[in-house]
Amino acid sequence: MPGAKEVTIVEVGPRDGFQNLAAFIPTERKAEIIEKLAEAGVKKIEFSSFVHPKWIPQLADAADLYRLIKGRPGLELRALIPNEKGLERAIESGVKEITWVVGATDSGNTANLNMTTEQSLEIIRRVGKRVHGAGVKLYGAIAYALGDPVEGDVPLARLIHVIEVFRSIGDTAISLADSIGIASPQKIRDTIPGLFRAFPDARWSIHLHNILGLGIANALAAWECGVTVFESSIAGLGGCPYAPYPGGNVATEELVYMFNKLGVSTGIDLDRLIAARDWVRSIVGEKPPKQVGHPEGT
Amino acid sequence: MPGAKEVTIVEVGPRDGFQNLAAFIPTERKAEIIEKLAEAGVKKIEFSSFVHPKWIPQLADAADLYRLIKGRPGLELRALIPNEKGLERAIESGVKEITWVVGATDSGNTANLNMTTEQSLEIIRRVGKRVHGAGVKLYGAIAYALGDPVEGDVPLARLIHVIEVFRSIGDTAISLADSIGIASPQKIRDTIPGLFRAFPDARWSIHLHNILGLGIANALAAWECGVTVFESSIAGLGGCPYAPYPGGNVATEELVYMFNKLGVSTGIDLDRLIAARDWVRSIVGEKPPKQVGHPEGT
Numbered sequence: 001m002p003g004a005k006e007v008t009i010v011e012v013g014p015r016d017g018f019q020n021l022a023a024f025i026p027t028e029r030k031a032e033i034i035e036k037l038a039e040a041g042v043k044k045i046e047f048s049s050f051v052h053p054k055w056i057p058q059l060a061d062a063a064d065l066y067r068l069i070k071g072r073p074g075l076e077l078r079a080l081i082p083n084e085k086g087l088e089r090a091i092e093s094g095v096k097e098i099t100w101v102v103g104a105t106d107s108g109n110t111a112n113l114n115m116t117t118e119q120s121l122e123i124i125r126r127v128g129k130r131v132h133g134a135g136v137k138l139y140g141a142i143a144y145a146l147g148d149p150v151e152g153d154v155p156l157a158r159l160i161h162v163i164e165v166f167r168s169i170g171d172t173a174i175s176l177a178d179s180i181g182i183a184s185p186q187k188i189r190d191t192i193p194g195l196f197r198a199f200p201d202a203r204w205s206i207h208l209h210n211i212l213g214l215g216i217a218n219a220l221a222a223w224e225c226g227v228t229v230f231e232s233s234i235a236g237l238g239g240c241p242y243a244p245y246p247g248g249n250v251a252t253e254e255l256v257y258m259f260n261k262l263g264v265s266t267g268i269d270l271d272r273l274i275a276a277r278d279w280v281r282s283i284v285g286e287k288p289p290k291q292v293g294h295p296e297g298t
Numbered sequence: 299m300p301g302a303k304e305v306t307i308v309e310v311g312p313r314d315g316f317q318n319l320a321a322f323i324p325t326e327r328k329a330e331i332i333e334k335l336a337e338a339g340v341k342k343i344e345f346s347s348f349v350h351p352k353w354i355p356q357l358a359d360a361a362d363l364y365r366l367i368k369g370r371p372g373l374e375l376r377a378l379i380p381n382e383k384g385l386e387r388a389i390e391s392g393v394k395e396i397t398w399v400v401g402a403t404d405s406g407n408t409a410n411l412n413m414t415t416e417q418s419l420e421i422i423r424r425v426g427k428r429v430h431g432a433g434v435k436l437y438g439a440i441a442y443a444l445g446d447p448v449e450g451d452v453p454l455a456r457l458i459h460v461i462e463v464f465r466s467i468g469d470t471a472i473s474l475a476d477s478i479g480i481a482s483p484q485k486i487r488d489t490i491p492g493l494f495r496a497f498p499d500a501r502w503s504i505h506l507h508n509i510l511g512l513g514i515a516n517a518l519a520a521w522e523c524g525v526t527v528f529e530s531s532i533a534g535l536g537g538c539p540y541a542p543y544p545g546g547n548v549a550t551e552e553l554v555y556m557f558n559k560l561g562v563s564t565g566i567d568l569d570r571l572i573a574a575r576d577w578v579r580s581i582v583g584e585k586p587p588k589q590v591g592h593p594e595g596t
Binding site for chain 2: 185219
């Protein structure tokens with residue numbers, strides 16, 4: 001069943017793609033990359049994360065970067081936050097759109113944030129409503145929503161629980177992240193319709209990674225399930241080449257290409273996007289091969 | 299709609315993947331690669347092409363290679379042929395399974411074989427029946443079946459015409475090739491059900507390439523349309539890095555990974571396949587990045 005004739009791409013490369021790059025990209029360069037992406041027609045960009053600079057030095061300049069890029073008309077800029085401290089820093093920096101990420105599984109959330117899912121949700125319950133709507137738009141991102149490398153399958157009830165907390169603090173759009181790229185088209189189909197039924201008024205996006213290039217097939221399945229917002233990374237940047245689960249994000253240019261072929265509008269000019277991609281590559285260096293290591297390490 | 303619970307992979311890397319590699323791979327090495335793939339559970343391999351050695355020196359050793367590998371039990375070995383001369387050489391070499399390739403479009407067939415589609419079909423009409431069944435199994439491969447870079451869309455009637463010729467010489471299984479990777483899931487769905495209806499008794503396979511990583515999504519769509527035989531290339535080798543249409547074949551390991559995730563049996567052990575892939579890479583060198591150049595050059 002074909003999906004919507006118009007979809008939205010959220011470019012997450014400057015956050016999810018850059019965070020694993022060892023060599024610091026100067027803030028001005030990051031701003032130029034974002035400008036090029038915007039010129040190609042990208043209208044929503046997750047530009048950085050207010051994570052502790054000690055964890056991810058590459059994104060230590062989130063506030064400075066925001067100052068450089070915030071003036072561009074028609075460009076929505078989001079920052080990721082992992083915790084309350086990050087939320088405060090983002091708000092102090094004047095950021096108006098914030099993605100709050102929680103792992104669906106305790107092992108995933110502990111690996112990312114050093115606390116259980118419930119501990120993260122408790123913080124969201126406590127402070128979410130206060131910031132939500134007060135000039136700040138919150139997005140709820142669920143990491144490991146489509147599978148966890150340790151815990152395996154994530155029950156729908158667990159996703160519904162996390163989403164209920166996000167929805168209890170306001171009209172939070174929900175991003176379902178296959179953080180390490182272990183979803184399948186079948187898993188997408190087994191998950192998304194049930195969530196849509198459980199939260200008929202919610203807005204959704206999907207955030208897909210690759211282990212062995214399956215992200216684009218998962219995107220197709222998600223589109224057919226009715227998803228209209230797709231998070232992706234220019235040049236497929238993302239993922240850690242040293243991790244047991246290699247494989248980057250779904251590439252923005254792949255998504256735009258697919259949607260072009262399907263007659264689905266993204267508002268993005270593929271020519272200019274490819275030029276931006278090549279330019280990004282010239283700055284960050286060629287990305288590691290997409291198909292490295294072993295899927296799922298088993 | 300889910301497809302079959304069991305599919306067959308035809309490994310075409312030693313032909314479609316190797317043919318673009320400039321440095322000659324010694325015949326013994328090729329035989330070792332095929333052995334490793336067979337050990338991983340691959341049961342059907344297109345091992346070379348009886349094309350004129352002047353055109354593709356890499357495959358000049360097709361007959362010698364066949365002598366080295368033909369004894370392995372349970373392994374079906376096919377050779378590609380582009381014309382009558384290649385057919386004769388293949389038969390002289392004792393090859394029992396032959397893929398005869400014809401371009402669906404005149405521009406495609408002229409680029410590949412320096413003759414029109416009808417001229418190729420005339421040869422098939424003339425000699426096909428004689429060899430078909432006489433100890434030799436013929437497969438009919440249609441290049442540019444899902445789109446041509448010059449002529450654009452390929453009408454269903456043209457495919458049906460080519461298939462009718464292939465079917466007129468015997469029970470020829472048909473391979474639909476997206477030779478440069480310009481198909482979309484929608485194009486797959488617009489094409490395959492009509493062909494299945496037109497030839498309800500035929501056997502089919504699909505041969506997919508990438509421009510920007512869409513091959514795996516096309517494979518998913520084809521599987522959902524009922525295709526059960528997939529041609530792919532280990533490590534995604536294939537395509538020419540210097541061509542205006544870069545992008546290799548769908549990688550065998552990607553396909554096996556996808557089908558594993560979908561609970562579909564391929565009979566291939568992904569662990570051993572990945573080991574074989576790494577070993578192939580060590581011999582042929584790292585393949586060029588999957589996402590190079592510009593899709594469709596426009």
